[in-house]
Amino acid sequence: MKPTDIKNPEYFHKVVDCQYACPAHTPVPEYIRLIAEQKYDEAYMINWDSNVFPGVLGRTCDRPCEPACRRGRVEKEPVAICRLKRVAADNKGDVTKFMPKGPFKPNGKKVALIGAGPASLAVARDLAPLGYEIHLYDEQKLGGGFMRSQIPSFRLPESVLNEEVDYILDLGIHQHFNTYVKSLKEILDKHYDAVFVGTGAPRGRDLPDLKGRKEGAANIHIGIDWLSSVAFEHTSKIGKKVIVLGGGNTAMDCCRTSRRLGGEQVKVIVRSPFAEMKASPWEKEDAQHEDIPIIDNHVPVSFVVENGKLTGMTFQKVKAVKDDKGKRTLVPTGEPDVFIEADDVLIAVGQENSFPWIERDLLEFDKWNMPVVNDRSFVSSNKKVFFGGDAAFGPKNVITAVAHGHQAAISMHLSCIGKDIMNDRPDPMVNLHSMKMGIHEWGYDSAVVDDLRYVVPQADKKVTLTNRKKEVELGFDIATGFKEAERCLNCDIQTVFSESKCIECDACVDVCPTSCITFTSNGEETDLRERLKAPATNKTQDIYVSDILPTGRIMAKDEDVCLHCGLCAERCPTSAWDMQQFFYNVTKAGKIWQEELVIVK
Amino acid sequence: MSYIRPKFRHPGLPKNELGYTIDHYEGSLSTLCAGCGHDSISAGIVQACYELNIEPHKVAKLSGIGCSSKTPAYFLVNSHGFNSVHGRMPSVATGANLANRDLMYFGVSGDGDSASIGMGQFVHVIRRNLKMVYIVMNNGCYGLTKGQDSATADEGSKNKAGSVNHFGAIDLSSLAIELGATFVAQSFSGDKTQLVPLIKAAMKHNGFAFINVISPCVTFNNNVGSTKSYDYVREHVEATSTVDFVPEMKTITTSYEEGTVKGVKMHDGSVIQLHKLAPEWDPQDRLSAINAVQHAKAKGEILTGLLYINEESKNLHDLMGSTNIPLNTLPESVLCPGSEKLKDVNAGLR
Numbered sequence: 049m050k051p052t053d054i055k056n057p058e059y060f061h062k063v064v065d066c067q068y069a070c071p072a073h074t075p076v077p078e079y080i081r082l083i084a085e086q087k088y089d090e091a092y093m094i095n096w097d098s099n100v101f102p103g104v105l106g107r108t109c110d111r112p113c114e115p116a117c118r119r120g121r122v123e124k125e126p127v128a129i130c131r132l133k134r135v136a137a138d139n140k141g142d143v144t145k146f147m148p149k150g151p152f153k154p155n156g157k158k159v160a161l162i163g164a165g166p167a168s169l170a171v172a173r174d175l176a177p178l179g180y181e182i183h184l185y186d187e188q189k190l191g192g193g194f195m196r197s198q199i200p201s202f203r204l205p206e207s208v209l210n211e212e213v214d215y216i217l218d219l220g221i222h223q224h225f226n227t228y229v230k231s232l233k234e235i236l237d238k239h240y241d242a243v244f245v246g247t248g249a250p251r252g253r254d255l256p257d258l259k260g261r262k263e264g265a266a267n268i269h270i271g272i273d274w275l276s277s278v279a280f281e282h283t284s285k286i287g288k289k290v291i292v293l294g295g296g297n298t299a300m301d302c303c304r305t306s307r308r309l310g311g312e313q314v315k316v317i318v319r320s321p322f323a324e325m326k327a328s329p330w331e332k333e334d335a336q337h338e339d340i341p342i343i344d345n346h347v348p349v350s351f352v353v354e355n356g357k358l359t360g361m362t363f364q365k366v367k368a369v370k371d372d373k374g375k376r377t378l379v380p381t382g383e384p385d386v387f388i389e390a391d392d393v394l395i396a397v398g399q400e401n402s403f404p405w406i407e408r409d410l411l412e413f414d415k416w417n418m419p420v421v422n423d424r425s426f427v428s429s430n431k432k433v434f435f436g437g438d439a440a441f442g443p444k445n446v447i448t449a450v451a452h453g454h455q456a457a458i459s460m461h462l463s464c465i466g467k468d469i470m471n472d473r474p475d476p477m478v479n480l481h482s483m484k485m486g487i488h489e490w491g492y493d494s495a496v497v498d499d500l501r502y503v504v505p506q507a508d509k510k511v512t513l514t515n516r517k518k519e520v521e522l523g524f525d526i527a528t529g530f531k532e533a534e535r536c537l538n539c540d541i542q543t544v545f546s547e548s549k550c551i552e553c554d555a556c557v558d559v560c561p562t563s564c565i566t567f568t569s570n571g572e573e574t575d576l577r578e579r580l581k582a583p584a585t586n587k588t589q590d591i592y593v594s595d596i597l598p599t600g601r602i603m604a605k606d607e608d609v610c611l612h613c614g615l616c617a618e619r620c621p622t623s624a625w626d627m628q629q630f631f632y633n634v635t636k637a638g639k640i641w642q643e644e645l646v647i648v649k
Numbered sequence: 650m651s652y653i654r655p656k657f658r659h660p661g662l663p664k665n666e667l668g669y670t671i672d673h674y675e676g677s678l679s680t681l682c683a684g685c686g687h688d689s690i691s692a693g694i695v696q697a698c699y700e701l702n703i704e705p706h707k708v709a710k711l712s713g714i715g716c717s718s719k720t721p722a723y724f725l726v727n728s729h730g731f732n733s734v735h736g737r738m739p740s741v742a743t744g745a746n747l748a749n750r751d752l753m754y755f756g757v758s759g760d761g762d763s764a765s766i767g768m769g770q771f772v773h774v775i776r777r778n779l780k781m782v783y784i785v786m787n788n789g790c791y792g793l794t795k796g797q798d799s800a801t802a803d804e805g806s807k808n809k810a811g812s813v814n815h816f817g818a819i820d821l822s823s824l825a826i827e828l829g830a831t832f833v834a835q836s837f838s839g840d841k842t843q844l845v846p847l848i849k850a851a852m853k854h855n856g857f858a859f860i861n862v863i864s865p866c867v868t869f870n871n872n873v874g875s876t877k878s879y880d881y882v883r884e885h886v887e888a889t890s891t892v893d894f895v896p897e898m899k900t901i902t903t904s905y906e907e908g909t910v911k912g913v914k915m916h917d918g919s920v921i922q923l924h925k926l927a928p929e930w931d932p933q934d935r936l937s938a939i940n941a942v943q944h945a946k947a948k949g950e951i952l953t954g955l956l957y958i959n960e961e962s963k964n965l966h967d968l969m970g971s972t973n974i975p976l977n978t979l980p981e982s983v984l985c986p987g988s989e990k991l992k993d994v995n996a997g998l999r
Contacts, residue, residue, distance in 0.1 A: 121660070122657040122660065123657065487650075488650030488651070488683075489650070494651065495651065495653065495655075496655035496656075496657065498656055551684070551867075551871075551879045551880070552839060552879070553684040553685075553686065553689065553838075553839060553865070553867065553879060554688075554689045554692070554838075554839065554841065555683060555684045555685070555688055555689070557692070558688050558689060558691070558692035559654070559678070559679070559688070561654050561655045561656075561657060561658060561672075562655075562657060562658060562659045563658070563659045563662065563671075564659070582659040582661050582662055582663075583661055585661060598883070599883065609657070609659055609660065611655050611657060613651070613655050614651070615651060615654070615655075615678075618650070618651055618683065619679075619683045619684065619688070620683055620684065621682065621683045621684025621685075621867040621868075621871075622684070
């Protein structure tokens with residue numbers, strides 16, 4: 049193998065598994081250390097810079113970071129990264145003093161943001177300090193988009209959402225709420241320099257062809273519309289017996305909301321096996337904790353309506369069968385259909401995009417009726433129109449929407465100052481510095497604790513089920529937050545090897561608790577992976593390879609289960625190993641080319 | 650400074666025939682200087698015991714005083730141990746071995762502990778051919794008292810302060826062969842591929858197995874001009890052979906050129922496969938071994954590998970005809986036969 053090029057920031061970035069997995073590349077270990085130090089303001093601001101909604105995400109994020117967490121590879125459970133974020137948000141003081149403050153010197157350009165969800169708000173946050181005149185349009189009376197209409201307040205209190213939305217609106221955004229945009233052409237005619245479409249995936253899928261759908265319509269609701277109607281307080285009750293169709297997170301929100309609006313026997317019914325449901329495991333757990341059975345392998349057959357009133361649904365029982373190619377199909381078991389009683393049915397079987405308001409001659413759409421959007425610059429075929437969030441590539445999640453927003457904001461800014469939106473994109477901000485403080489001392493808490501993941505306490509079910517707005521999760525208290533933060537392995541403190549200093553004493557090899565380091569003859573990667581002290585079978589993790597050493601061998605380190613405990617560097621007599629903190633931050637529009645802000649009209 | 654090793658281990662660690670992963674043979678985290686050769690030797694012992702499927706409770710680690718003698722804390726945490734008086738480890742080992750011949754004895758000593766204060770003990774334990782592995786972690790200086798020259802420091806070797814040693818070195822390997830040791834090997838802490846099979850072979854030897862391991866002191870004796878530094882040893886090391894240790898019942902699968910391989914069969918059926926690098930040397934011939942060591946010395950080289958072995962060795966128990974049964978399992982009536990028996994013995998001496 050060739051020596052690893054550690055000068056390429058992406059190499060060490062990949063070692064920080066959580067940050068690499070985060071769509072917005074939030075510097076996770078950095079803020080977790082700050083939480084351990086009780087520096088909540090700083091931890092919050094690191095988050096705010098990267099993901100704009102730390103309080104919201106600390107409660108509701110899909111957590112792509114957690115399955116990636118290294119701790120999950122050496123122990124059972126990853127660090128509770130998401131809920132630690134909430135600790136920062138819950139315990140921070142006044143952070144507005146760290147945020148950009150308007151009024152900003154106008155730069156003479158104006159942009160429109162359609163939809164006031166996370167993607168648009170991220171764009172607004174990044175562009176406002178640059179002096180843009182920003183017009184934000186939304187059909188609802190308040191900002192937040194799906195964060196407000198879809199996520200029930202027992203998971204995300206309104207106060208938390210309002211606070212974080214207001215941080216952005218207070219930057220001097222021109223707000224056009226209660227305004228449904230009927231035509232993109234009308235917007236473009238208002239001479240905006242750039243338009244951002246962040247309208248999400250607002251249409252819930254229906255089951256229009258199912259028998260009885262029309263007859264029972266009064267008691268059959270589309271999940272996301274129903275949730276939105278609850279959020280805006282148009283709906284306040286539901287029948288005692290409720291069926292929720294679907295196995296995603298929306299279904300989980302629907303069933304739990306039903307329990308709070310009078311649903312006593314609420315059942316989730318899914319086509320697929322339980323294990324294959326799309327909902328996050330913790331959301332399934334929370335639903336079951338609220339006495340909601342999840343019945344899997346049941347395919348809806350018909351709505352049963354008697355005397356013009358919905359009485360229930362019939363289902364066909366199926367089982368999952370895998371063919372030779374591993375493709376899964378649902379095959380009827382042959383058992384008789386099952387009837388399940390219901391006063392109301394909520395359909396939460398997916399959602400999709402819908403752009404009735406975009407004139408098709410303005411920009412190109414593909415065969416799935418989705419806009420053609422570049423996945424780096426987020427520009428559409430119309431160079432003034434940019435997309436982001438669910439509107440760009442279909443339903444994902446809040447953190448992905450924010451990441452899109454940052455990138456779209458960069459493109460919009462580049463385009464407004466006459467630069468190339470592909471070639472002039474800024475590099476990430478990267479820093480690497482030694483954490484050595486003394487002979488055997490590091491500037492970070494290098495000891496690895498054995499604690500298992502702490503459970504976030506919940507409020508009493510008796511209280512939460514009777515009050516829709518009472519938050520279920522209480523969050524970690526400060527002491528538990530510290531203990532959970534200590535579980536972080538500090539993967540951003542990198543093991544940096546300099547071959548010129550190595551005397552090949554083997555001390556690092558002997559001391560490494562997880563057998564990561566091997567000195568051996570060089571070879572091809574597949575061969576080398578076999579010959580290491582412990583075979584490196586996780587191909588998603590790189591092997592860090594040095595140049596040839598005086599004895600003709602190389603140093604090969606399997607990054608897979610390195611604990612970043614610093615023992616190799618501590619036992620190294622010549623500092624050939626050093627623990628160096630790697631900081632990687634995606635550059636946002638607000639941070640770039642500030643000196644070029646003066647735009648000639 | 651870290652004093653606790655994290656508990657997590659590589660989830661894919663292989664297990665030996667006893668079902669143990671290698672960490673079962675580790676000790677607590679070393680407090681020796683970073684980069685100390687002794688730690689590599691400890692790791693070599695861990696590796697050898699793991700590979701030979703040794704049950705840790707069947708091992709006793711014994712040591713004297715010095716940096717080397719601290720190391721039994723850093724390997725085989727599940728074994729017995731005795732940290733004895735300076736230079737007196739052989740006496741303690743002799744006593745323990747006579748009382749319980751079922752255990753395997755690992756003696757760890759240093760150049761000060763063996764070549765100075767414990768020299769008398771060292772030569773007598775060789776003479777008695779006590780069944781044990783005796784490892785000297787030889788760094789040519791007194792590391793624990795800030796690096797004064799030891800009795801194994803080579804003449805002309807320069808210490809860290811720049812002063813040159815005017816005394817000739819005691820060559821422990823030559824001395825051991827001379828005194829009739831039945832297994833003598835020499836190695837380098839920086840070469841585990843050689844060291845580990847040597848330790849394994851030594852553990853299978855039926856008698857006193859001596860390994861002199863050059864183990865650089867990174868703090869006090871790793872300077873330019875020292876003959877026990879990593880760089881100097883790497884430049885001057887000359888191996889008698891490459892060694893493969895083949896436990897009994899295993900097929901031999903070495904692929905060396907014919908005629909250069911010498912297989913030495915041990916008393917329990919295991920085999921040491923030697924790929925000879927020096928054609929004139931025969932490891933079963935003492936004269937040839939002494940010659941090889943002296944020739945290398947004359948050329949300024951450090952000869953490593955298995956130097957001499959007498960696989961028909963008889964250990965102290967064999968020579969004394971002592972009981973096969975560990976004393977702690979004998980009943981009191983046998984251990985202490987009573988005054989009548991004493992009278993008989995006394996009568997026999999009249």
